[in-house]
Amino acid sequence: MCGIVGLFCKSPDLEPRLGEYLASMLEQMSDRGPDSAGVAVYRDPAPIGSSKLTLYSFDPAMSWDALCGELAATFGGAHVAGIRANHAVVVVEGEAAEVEDWIRRHRPDLRVMSAGRVIEIYKEVGRPRAFVDQFRLEDIEGSHGLGHTRMATESRVTTEGSHPFSTGLDLCLVHNGSLSNHNRLREVLRREGIDFQTENDTEVAAGYLAWRMREGASLQEALEGSLADLDGFYTFLVGTADGFAVLRDPIACKPAVLAETDEWVAIGSEWRAISVLPGSADARMWEPEPGVVYVWEKELV
Amino acid sequence: MAVAERDQQAAVEHVDLETTPLRELNQRLHDLAGSPGPAAWRIVNPNGAHAVACGLDSDVEVEVEGHVGYYCAGMNKRATVRIHGNASTGLAENMMSGLVVVDGNASQSAGATGRGGLLVVRGDAAARCGISMKGIDIVVGGSVGHMSAFMAQTGSLVVCGDAGEALGDSVYESRLYVRGSVASLGADCVEKELRDEHRTQLTELLKAAEIDADPADFRRYGSARQLYNFRIDNAGAY
Numbered sequence: 001m002c003g004i005v006g007l008f009c010k011s012p013d014l015e016p017r018l019g020e021y022l023a024s025m026l027e028q029m030s031d032r033g034p035d036s037a038g039v040a041v042y043r044d045p046a047p048i049g050s051s052k053l054t055l056y057s058f059d060p061a062m063s064w065d066a067l068c069g070e071l072a073a074t075f076g077g078a079h080v081a082g083i084r085a086n087h088a089v090v091v092v093e094g095e096a097a098e099v100e101d102w103i104r105r106h107r108p109d110l111r112v113m114s115a116g117r118v119i120e121i122y123k124e125v126g127r128p129r130a131f132v133d134q135f136r137l138e139d140i141e142g143s144h145g146l147g148h149t150r151m152a153t154e155s156r157v158t159t160e161g162s163h164p165f166s167t168g169l170d171l172c173l174v175h176n177g178s179l180s181n182h183n184r185l186r187e188v189l190r191r192e193g194i195d196f197q198t199e200n201d202t203e204v205a206a207g208y209l210a211w212r213m214r215e216g217a218s219l220q221e222a223l224e225g226s227l228a229d230l231d232g233f234y235t236f237l238v239g240t241a242d243g244f245a246v247l248r249d250p251i252a253c254k255p256a257v258l259a260e261t262d263e264w265v266a267i268g269s270e271w272r273a274i275s276v277l278p279g280s281a282d283a284r285m286w287e288p289e290p291g292v293v294y295v296w297e298k299e300l301v
Numbered sequence: 302m303a304v305a306e307r308d309q310q311a312a313v314e315h316v317d318l319e320t321t322p323l324r325e326l327n328q329r330l331h332d333l334a335g336s337p338g339p340a341a342w343r344i345v346n347p348n349g350a351h352a353v354a355c356g357l358d359s360d361v362e363v364e365v366e367g368h369v370g371y372y373c374a375g376m377n378k379r380a381t382v383r384i385h386g387n388a389s390t391g392l393a394e395n396m397m398s399g400l401v402v403v404d405g406n407a408s409q410s411a412g413a414t415g416r417g418g419l420l421v422v423r424g425d426a427a428a429r430c431g432i433s434m435k436g437i438d439i440v441v442g443g444s445v446g447h448m449s450a451f452m453a454q455t456g457s458l459v460v461c462g463d464a465g466e467a468l469g470d471s472v473y474e475s476r477l478y479v480r481g482s483v484a485s486l487g488a489d490c491v492e493k494e495l496r497d498e499h500r501t502q503l504t505e506l507l508k509a510a511e512i513d514a515d516p517a518d519f520r521r522y523g524s525a526r527q528l529y530n531f532r533i534d535n536a537g538a539y
Contacts, residue, residue, distance in 0.1 A: 028349075252409070252428055252446075252447070255389075255390060255408065255409075257389075257408075270349055270370060270371075270389060271349035271368050271370065271387065271389055272348065272349035272350070272370060273349075274349075275348045275349045275368065281367065281368075285387065285406075286406070287406075287408060287409075287427050287446075289446075290428070290446075290447060
C-alpha cells in the first residue's frame with residue numbers, strides 16, 4: 001500500500017510549522033505504511049559554493065565533528081548543521097557531487113541520504129509516530145517537504161530501503177506502488193554508472209530519473225520517460241529545490257489527492273492526510289489524471 | 302443555534318466522529334436492521350475516515366457533513382446516504398438498493414459491482430466508475446475517468462459531462478448515456494440509437510437524481526455483443 005504526503009507553503013507564515021504539519025500528515029498515513037517512514041524537507045540553503053548533505057551512520061557512537069574535520073582538511077571548511085537521531089546534516093565548502101563522491105570512497109560506513117544545497121532527508125524503520133518523535137520532526141521549519149509511510153512488498157525493511165530516495169542534487173522520490181522490471185533496469189543503469197545501495201524497486205526509479213537528468217532531460221522529460229520505461233504501478237512524488245512534481249502511471253490504481261488553498265498546496269494518498277491542514281475543508285481538491293506530469297514550483301504558484 | 306442542538310429538536314441522531322469511534326457508529330446503524338431506532342442521522346467530522354455508513358440495511362436517512370474516505374455506503378441496502386463533501390475510492394461499492402448522493406466528487410471505482418439502487422455523484426467521478434456494475438443506476442453530474450463501466454453487466458450509467466478513455470470496455474448489457482465527449486470507446490462498446498424508451502429512462506433517472514439536463518442532448522453507448530457468447534437459455538444452470 002504505502003502512503004505519500006507532500007506540502008508546499010505558498011504563505012511564508014506556514015514555514016515555521018512545516019515539520020509539525022508533515023508529522024500530522026504522516027501519522028494519518030500510518031495504516032497505509034507501518035514499516036518505515038521518512039521525509040525530505042527543503043530549508044536553510046547552504047551558502048553559494050557550499051553544499052549540504054544528510055548522512056546516516058549505523059554506529060551510535062559516530063563522531064560527526066571528527067568527520068567534519070576530515071572533510072575540512074579536504075575541502076577547506078565543513079561543519080555539522082544539525083543531528084537528528086542517527087542522521088546528521090553537514091555543510092561543506094565544496095561541490096555537492098564531489099563531497100558525495102569523497103564520502104562514498106573514504107567513508108563506506110556512511111550512507112549519503114541526500115546531497116544538494118537545500119534538501120535534507122530523514123528516514124528510519126518503524127511507525128510514523130516513533131519516527132516523528134525520534135527525529136524531532138515537529139521542530140523543522142522549511143518551505144516545502146514530502147514524506148512517505150512504507151508497507152514493504154518488493155524488498156526488505158531497512159533504513160536505506162525507506163523512502164524518500166535521493167535522485168540527484170536537491171531531488172528525491174517517494175513512491176506508492178510496485179515496479180516489475182526493476183531488476184533488469186537496475187543492471188542497465190549500473191552499466192550507465194548509477195550506484196544502488198539496496199534491492200529496492202523505488203531506488204531503481206530514482207536511479208532512472210537521476211540517469212535521464214544526467215543525460216540532459218528536464219525533470220518533466222525524465223518523468224515522461226518513466227511512462228515508457230518503468231513497468232508497474234506507481235504514484236510518484238518528486239521533491240525539487242523549488243517544489244514538487246507528481247505522476248501517476250497510466251492505469252492509475254494507486255491513489256492521490258491534490259488540494260490547494262491560498263496558503264498551501266498539498267498532496268496525499270488519501271484525503272485523511274490533507275484533512276489535518278488549516279483550511280482544508282474549503283480547499284480546492286482534485287485527483288491527478290493518469291499519465292500526466294504535474295509540477296508545482298515557487299515561480300508557478 | 303448549533304447543528305447538534307438543532308438536530309436534537311428535530312429528532313435527528315447526531316454523531317460526531319471526532320468523539321465517537323467509527324465502529325460504534327456503524328454498529329448502531331447496523332442494529333437498525335433488527336430493531337427500530339432513529340430514522341434520521343447526521344454524521345459530522347468524518348475527516349476522510351474509511352467505511353463510513355457501510356453495510357446499512359434499513360429505511361434510514363443518513364447525512365454526512367464533510368469528506369469521506371474509502372468504501373463509504375458500501376453494500377448499501379434500502380438506506381439513503383447523502384454525503385455533503387467528496388468521497389474517496391469505492392463509494393457505494395456493491396450497493397444493493399436505496400439511494401446514495403455525493404454533493405462533491407467521487408474517486409475511482411464509484412458504484413463498482415453495484416446490484417441495485419441509485420448512486421448520484423453531483424461533481425465528477427474518477428476512473429472505473431461503475432466497473433462491473435450489475436443492476437445499479439449511476440448518475441454523474443460531471444465527468445467520469447478512464448475505464449468507466451468496464452465489464453458492466455446491467456443497469457445504467459448516465460454521465461452529464463465527458464467520459465475518459467475506454468468507456469464501456471467489454472460491456473455486457475448496461476446502458477451508457479453520455480452528454481459530452483467520449484475520449485475513446487473500449488473493446489466491443491459502440492454508439493447506439495437513442496430511442497424513446499431510452500429518453501424515458503433518462504428523464505426518470507435525471508429527475509430521480511435532481512439533475513437538470515435535457516435527455517435529448519445525450520448519446521447512448523452499449524455492447525456490440527461480439528465479445529461474449531452467453532447463452533441466456535442456460536442462465537438457470539449456474
